[in-house]
Amino acid sequence: MIAENLARIRNNIAIRCDKLSRSPDEVRLIAVTKYFGVDTIEEAVSAGLTDFGENKAQELNLKFEKLANKVTWHFIGTLQKNKVKYAVKAAEFIHSVDSYELADEINLRAAKLNKVQKILLEVNTSSEESKSGLITEEDVLKLTEYCFKKENINLIGLMTMAPFTENEKTIRNCFSSLRVMKEILNKNGFNLTELSMGMTNDYEIAVEEGATMLRIGSAIFGERNYSKDWREI
């Protein structure tokens, strides 16, 4: 099932890229495996997936211990300061940085591991209160400046989540505003390359709006069983 789903998704991505003369190689597909076990991840690796995303630091750590360096890990969830050490240990990319405290802690933990941690800043482009992330352009610019001064952080891009809605225009506005924000930062002398946006329900719109990283779970693996405890994975 995973291989078939993946083929369909890759085809959809290719169609959208083709329309915009983008190369599909510019779009990194991150398979979001929260609530799925190591067996499922191994099946996905056999189907050709290399990048995996988790939204809980301890769940990521557990899977990292079992799969080690066979795959590239992305941390995509809300990160508490006391869990940063797990994320830095396991993840090549942390997508969800939205505060100075978090940037400081990541820098500290990365230094201890002799690592330069790749990060993205999370932006709340929908202004929904339930979502985390920076809201104003000024806040994004200030935290970008701050991160660029940190030796053990490499800020490579921005991340956002669109609202869960059928309204394509609302979704598109979120993604295009993230793209514009990246352009503004780069005009200010920064050099951000990544836009992490697009999930199962909206990844095709995200590709059209310039996404370079898609975070897709259920379209690849099916519905998640939220009653399952990650400790049993």
Ligand SMILES: *Cc1c(COP(=O)(O)O)cnc(C)c1O
């Ligand atoms: C769960 C999750 C996804 C993937 O969601 P799907 O709708 O299953 O594709 C993407 N991004 C984040 C931050 C998530 O927590």
